[in-house]
Structure formats: structure tokens, C-alpha cells
Amino acid sequence: MSTEDGRRPGTARLGTRRSTMATTQSRLVADAITERTGVPVELELITSFGDVTRAHLTQLGGTGVFVSALRDALLDGGVDFAVHSLKDLPTAPAEGLVLAAVTERDDPRDALCARDGLTLDALPAGARVGTGSPRRVAQLAAHRPDLVYVPIRGNAETRLGKVASGEVDAVVLAYAGLVRVDRLDAVTDVLDPDRVLPAPGQGALAVECRADRAGADLAYLSAVDHTATRLAVTAERTVLAELEAGCAAPVGAHARLEGGVLRLEAAVASTDGSRQVRAARTAEMDVDPASLKAAADLGRELARSMIADGADRIVADPGEIGGGAAGPGAGA
Numbered sequence: 306m307s308t309e310d311g312r313r314p315g316t317a318r319l320g321t322r323r324s325t326m327a328t329t330q331s332r333l334v335a336d337a338i339t340e341r342t343g344v345p346v347e348l349e350l351i352t353s354f355g356d357v358t359r360a361h362l363t364q365l366g367g368t369g370v371f372v373s374a375l376r377d378a379l380l381d382g383g384v385d386f387a388v389h390s391l392k393d394l395p396t397a398p399a400e401g402l403v404l405a406a407v408t409e410r411d412d413p414r415d416a417l418c419a420r421d422g423l424t425l426d427a428l429p430a431g432a433r434v435g436t437g438s439p440r441r442v443a444q445l446a447a448h449r450p451d452l453v454y455v456p457i458r459g460n461a462e463t464r465l466g467k468v469a470s471g472e473v474d475a476v477v478l479a480y481a482g483l484v485r486v487d488r489l490d491a492v493t494d495v496l497d498p499d500r501v502l503p504a505p506g507q508g509a510l511a512v513e514c515r516a517d518r519a520g521a522d523l524a525y526l527s528a529v530d531h532t533a534t535r536l537a538v539t540a541e542r543t544v545l546a547e548l549e550a551g552c553a554a555p556v557g558a559h560a561r562l563e564g565g566v567l568r569l570e571a572a573v574a575s576t577d578g579s580r581q582v583r584a585a586r587t588a589e590m591d592v593d594p595a596s597l598k599a600a601a602d603l604g605r606e607l608a609r610s611m612i613a614d615g616a617d618r619i620v621a622d623p624g625e626i627g628g629g630a631a632g633p634g635a636g637a
């Protein structure tokens with residue numbers, strides 16, 4: 306049986322971008338929902354402006370372009386829910402929409418993919434490292450100010466291709482993303498949070514739907530919510546919000562809930578790596594949605610202590626990648 310538009314009744318429609326990474330992560334979430342609730346889910350491919358105009362993304366005001374087409378489809382009822390990489394979602398809540406679930410986080414770390422199996426420490430002085438992320442450049446430059454950071458863009462495959470062709474000696478990508486596009490073979494060094502703190506929310510997926518449907522006919526979405534992850538990313542994203550920074554700001558944050566303690570660490574660094582504010586803070590916490598406020602408080606307190614140490618001045622004036630014309634918006 307099918308309806309006029311070809312849908313099976315009772316089937317949920319998941320809106321996704323077309324890239325391999327997006328469809329892979331959407332499929333993962335869809336399968337988990339079906340497994341846990343029995344609700345069948347079909348993927349609806351949506352083309353975003355960011356997918357078709359990759360060339361001038363920096364002029365479009367950032368990662369929002371990846372998110373807005375999916376949000377439009379949610380709001381006009383074309384799809385029931387959407388899956389985003391959490392780190393691409395602005396911290397400001399979207400009107401009429403709600404974060405229905407945050408999935409259990411995959412490896413949050415960044416990974417170096419270099420020629421000839423080279424690690425970060427083994428790259429020769431002057432080696433060219435491709436990344437458009439001010440956060441990555443700033444923290445990498447703090448360790449290796451002698452490398453040359455070049456802004457590049459494109460999907461993971463495109464970026465890895467620039468190493469293969471010799472255009473750059475290395476690129477830095479999210480480990481979780483490389484898993485999703487099945488390119489772990491390219492990883493030559495995994496960057497621990499004490500060297501490079503990942504983007505707030507990195508490695509976690511966000512399930513978004515219309516607020517007026519969240520607790521109602523879409524209540525099954527909460528089946529894929531992971532409380533410990535949600536507490537951790539809430540603390541991380543509160544740091545970002547409190548610093549009044551966006552996803553393209555040089556802000557790294559990572560939190561982990563272990564043994565009843567949430568440990569949050571964050572860093573803000575100028576793009577040349579010369580100025581850095583790094584801080585950590587812990588709070589005892591039950592793995593319970595009732596702890597969400599305490600997680601946000603932890604993020605707020607940490608951000609305020611960092612602001613007292615000058616973090617807001619770095620956010621306001623981080624400098625530019627390679628001293629050149631990178632501009633905002635090449636996020637991650």
C-alpha cells in the first residue's frame with residue numbers, strides 16, 4: 306500500500322544532504338531508530354546551496370548554508386526530521402525547531418592525513434598543511450609555528466586528493482567523518498585533545514525536528530538520544546555561546562562524563578598560535594537529563610574564567626590564516 310506521493314504510511318521521512326558523509330550518518334541514525342522503535346525511515350535527498358556553490362563558501366557566512374536547506378524542509382513539512390553533524394549547528398536555537406536527540410558520540414578527535422605516513426611532529430619545517438578551520442590552524446600553530454597553513458575547502462575526498470596530488474603535504478579532518486566516508490586508511494596521526502581540542506560537538510549527530518511535533522507524533526526520535534553525550538556537548542556548546550563565538554571561531558572544547566564527573570576543557574587561540582587561553586573545569590553529575598542545567602552551568606563558568614583571561618579578545622581578533630585572506634566561514 307502507498308499514498309498518492311508514493312510513501313508507505315507510517316514511514317518517517319528523514320531529510321539529508323547528498324554527500325557521502327551526510328547520507329552515511331543519516332542512514333546510521335535511521336537504522337538505529339527502526340531497530341529501537343520499529344518505525345521505518347526513508348531518506349529524502351535535499352540539495353543545499355552549500356553543496357552546489359562550494360567555490361565561494363567563505364563569502365556565504367559559513368556553515369549555516371549546509372543547515373538551512375534542511376531546516377526549510379522541516380518547517381514546510383517536506384520531511385519529518387533531519388540529521389546534522391552537531392558541530393555544524395549554530396548554538397542559537399532555531400525558531401520552531403528543537404534538538405530531538407543527540408546520538409552517542411563517535412571519536413571526537415581530529416586526524417592528520419599526511420603524505421608518506423608522516424606524523425605532526427615529523428612534518429619538515431615549511432610543510433604545507435591544508436585546513437580552512439581557524440580552530441585547527443590556531444592550535445596546530447601553537448605546536449608547529451614553522452608549518453605553512455593553507456586554507457582549502459571541499460569534502461573529505463577532495464581534501465585528501467590534494468595530499469595525493471602533492472598540492473599540500475597534509476590535511477586535518479575529523480576522525481569521525483573519515484570513518485563515515487571509509488577513509489581511515491589516510492590517517493597518519495590522531496591528534497589527542499591535549500594537542501588539538503576538537504570543535505564543540507564534534508563526532509556527535511544532532512536529530513532536529515519541528516518543536517510542535519517533538520513530544521507528539523515524533524516522540525520515537527528520543528530513542529536515539531544519548532544522555533552522557535548530550536550533557537558533554539551541552540557543556541561544550543555553552544562555552545562557544547558564552548564566548549559569543551560561531552562555528553568558524555578558533556574555539557576548541559571537549560567534555561567527557563566518566564565516573565559521575567563531567568570534565569570540560571576548552572581552548573581559544575589566535576590563528577598564528579602565539580596567544581592561547583586554555584582552561585579546564587569539572588563538576589559532579591548524574592547521567593540524567595535533569596543534569597542538563599548543571600552541564601550548561603559548567604560551560605558558562607569555564608567560559609567566564611577564560612574571558613577573565615582574555616579569551617574574548619582573541620575571539621574578536623584571531624588574526625588570519627597564513628596572514629592571508631582566509632576569512633570566516635570555512636568552519637570545522
Ligand SMILES: NCc1[nH]cc(CCC(=O)O)c1CC(=O)O
Nearest residue numbers: 390478479482507508509636637
Ligand atoms: N565542517 C564540516 C564537517 N562537519 C562535520 C564533520 C565531521 C563529522 C563530525 O564532526 O561529526 C566535518 C568534516 C571535518 O571537519 O573534517
